[in-house]
Amino acid sequence: MADVDEGRYIGQRVRMVRRRRGMTQQMLADRAGLSRGAIAKYETGERPVDSRRVLLDLAAALGVTIGDLTGHDQEKLNPATANFHSAVPELETVLWTRGNITDSAPSKSLDELARMARHATKLRHDCDYETLGPMLVPMLTDSYRHVHDAPAGVAGERAWDVFGTIAYGVASALRARGYHALAWNVAQEVERAAERSGEAAQVAAAAFGQGQIMLSRPGALRASLTTTMGAAEKIAPEAHTRGEIETLGMLHLQASITTATLGGDPEPYFAEAAEQAARLERADADTSTARNESFGSANVTLWRMSSAIERREPDRVLELAPQVRADDLPNEGRKAQYFVEIGRAHGMRKRHEEAMYSILRAESIAPQHVRGLSPVRELVGHMMRTARRDLTTGPLGKLAERVGALEAPGSARG
Template identity: 30%
Template sequence: MDEAERARRIGERVRSHRRQRGMSLRQLAGLAGCSVGFLSMVENGKRLLDRSSLIAAFAEVLQVSPAELTGQPHPPADPHATAAHEAIPALRLALMGLNPVVVPQGRSAQPPEVLAGRVAQANRLYHAAEYGTLTAALPALLADLHTAAEMERGRGWRRMLRLLADAYHPACTLLLKNLGYTDLAFIAVSRAAEVIAELEDPVYSALSGFFQTHVLMAAGSPTQALARARSAVDELERNLVTPAAHALLGELHLISATSITLDKRRPGRAREVEVGGHLAEAAKLAARTGETRAWHLNFGPTNVGIHKVSLNTDLGLHTAAVEAAARVHPGLLDAPGRQAAFHSDLGRSLAHVRGREAEAVAALLEAEQIAPQRVHAGALVRETVGFLLDRQLPSHVARDLRGLAHRMGLVI
């Protein structure tokens, strides 16, 4: 095929996908970062679209795989994921206690209010699934918090310790659930446990158990994870003195239920009963607390509902998961990561309900729109996308699915 013929075919594909999306020349050109004149020449076959950056830009805006435009494979690239992984060496040093940040001699510690704001921002970045930005920010934040804790041995010392614990926890969940560095997550949790031990606060000790449970689940030991969660529940039930403590107890019931779903050695019906029991306890606590952001988490009726969808999905009760989803309104949470988790799990269940595969793809695309970094890193979502790629789907649904698969690095 000569260059003129290739340009004509690519131009036709670009025009066809643009019209299917209901976009004007000006809209597509603006979103892709090129001139209207250039796009017009591409669509009319007068200019060959051969720059990988522009091919990727058009494909991203049109929500298709680049191969849908060029007819040829095109290596996927996720700059956000790349940025997160590139920042890992500095974060590793920070977790090892080797400060990767050069601190000028004589520098004083930042004011507690400034550090508290940075810790809150780190947790917001985690819940917004901005993993690249968060990973880059954590090494300096941890270094500055340790500096402040070492310098502050007066009344503000305990506050610094609490801030340190609150900073280690997004580091743990980021490394564990989203980037796959289980060993580094274990170090983060261990560092947090050391800090919390100095606080001698039973509620914070239960929080430490909550995050240790996450690590044990990821390490492939749901039995130990459940035992650690139960220990934290027992400790916390003796110290339910604040609404925040009730919210944490609810989270512990939710993670206990998650641990049980992962334990394949338990009989299926027994697992369902135990999971249901923990969900019921969490629902009672959520009715008492309402929607909260205690401990930089998102406990409340909405998050309990989101867990009901995910837990039924993991148990293989896909129809029940879809029915539960109809009663959940994830937009009530100011947490894009949790919203994306809801749509991802709904998509995973819909993929296994006969005749609802197109809805499954729509749900997965909705999740990606909300929090692309979370969705692209999700192993279970990747499995579902691979499963759907082998199904017979309407042409427009298959096209959208191939675009998602490309952005996840599953196909080129």
Template identity: 30%
Template sequence: MATTVGEPLFIGAQVAYWRQRRGKSQRVLAGLAGMSQPYLNQIENGRRPVERRATLVALASALDVSIADLTGQSGDPTDPARAAAAAHVPHIREALIRREIGELEEPRHDVRGLMIAGGSYDFATVAPQLPNMLGGLRGADLVQVAHVGVYTLKHLGYPDLARDAARLAVAEARELGNPAWIGIAEFIRVLAMPPEMPGAPARLAQRVADEIQPHIGDPEVRQAYGMLHLHAALRAAVDHRGDQAHEHLREAGAAAESLGEPGPDLGLARFAFGPTNVGFWTVATELELGEPHRALEAADDVAPGRLPIANRQAPFFADVATAMAQVGRDQEAIATFLRAEATGPQWFRLRPTVRDTIGSIIRRAKRNSLTRQMRSAATAANLASLIKD
């Protein structure tokens, strides 16, 4: 893939790099990706960000590359928190291999402490504990830790290892035979699946939801059932299936209303399933469907303070900010991006789509109209070169 020095290339620059390597004109690539040539031109020059998973999927498919080739390495490799977390990835890989051949080790860390750190998107604290815990835990504890492992590895840029951890969770849950943990483990597997796989993630989530549906009289099973429908909704949106996405959201909403908000323990596997979480996913799904106004309307009905955990709030604030940027509310978007950064700073610095949107806002602004908040957001997103005087 394209190599960079200093700050990462924005996604449009990666698209231009691969388009030129493939010998395609903008007109040809635009046609293959299902967009207009002026739209693609704005993406390549950084004036329009790539914010939807579906757009990334279309461009990656048309260029015959992976989404990772377009988004680049997750975050700044010189960032101390990212570097500290990534240093433990070889040990995680070794632990997963050893487990596969039956060499388990004695767990030494506290599962609850890891779950809390994971919920804060504190990858630098989580990563050193994962080798021992993935390499030795059993039962429901292993499934929970695998979930933290999957989203940590994905955000650090190791999706293949994330899928290995997900497969481990599924095997353990199937051995347990508990429908609630089967649902959670399969949710984790859907989470680990690459976005460039159209249809399969939504179908898997639906299939497992149908499998555990006879048991939803159990509140824990109902939580897993609802989470599966939420993920199916988002994946259906990526597949441009709006009707299916909304049907999944309705099914999840009904389950959430019957349960109410989770207690202080955040429910099964600390997934925090309930009406507020459904609201978060509704915003993300409407945004993915290309409906920023509907996303903002949904956001108005959400009280994020009801779920005071970073791995729910930070993506929500970033989604709201992205929707604001799409409807021309740039100043509000920047302020809301800064809320996302304050809530989950390590997560924020690893999100290429966040960086892209902030970059496009700054490129649209005139040099003498850059506000203090714009400069702060650019610095947080590793875009310092855009604000140099």
């Protein structure tokens, strides 16, 4: 068994911040609504922080963000996604200036931007952030220029629609890489685009993006639910096109995971999402560029698995898994997440070998995504401290290095 002080895990940062705050384990336990024994196990790595709710409670009690505990500062230095992270400062500039930057390159047409947005969406869904990063600044800049010059009427509405789709993609990518505050600023622009374009799918996309971002802040869970369900109720009567139904269905899926995190029953939201998925085949043609092609019956099952993980129901995850094949899922990111959830379920059941091979399958599908997931790092690090030595010195040890569960030699300990 590996030394419990080895590796990098959330409990280390909890201990470091707690000590710097001058708090005892009991004080932290009281503030987070946990037992002192649980805090001790998290801090020594004996127990992984494998629940979003626990992570949020710890962050709130310590007065920090989730990123402070999961190590977003180290993720930004990851060479595998350097192209994405290096684009972020310029993205901030584009947002501050609303596209009025010193760039003399001719703007792409709206048709060209719409095609680029579809390609960027595929890259994002397939978790190829390294290729996606350099595309974001020119797309967002050009789309800003089109809305600045947009005429009244249908032509102007289309410019805002394309802008909203591009801004939504930028916000989603930033959130996925841990830039929650900046993602929120872009999500506000998606909401502005929804108002100007008048498209129901854009309204849903804006609310979905905002709801996902709010899940990263301890005090925003109920606001996340209110935002997503308020938009769902608003657009439900007019949701007839494929994009509208997709984005409406995703609002219900977002509500399900928020409800599970709050400790409630997510099933009513899953039932509504399943109903929307059944409507897709007879949907009308799209009027907006806003889509969420991840949505469908297979994705509903995957979100059920994620909800069961949040509720710490590993047997339910493993019961749901055979109901969908990875190949039924629409993109590489979703396929990888399917195996991540199976791996986490096996990890909760202390089936280390099965957990390791599931995570390895996920990593082979979407390495940039899987290697950056804090739940994967927590699981792999925990297995390194508790699994058989033949696993820790073999493929598990190599996996731990790739996902950052091991500290670099000479790094400071909390």
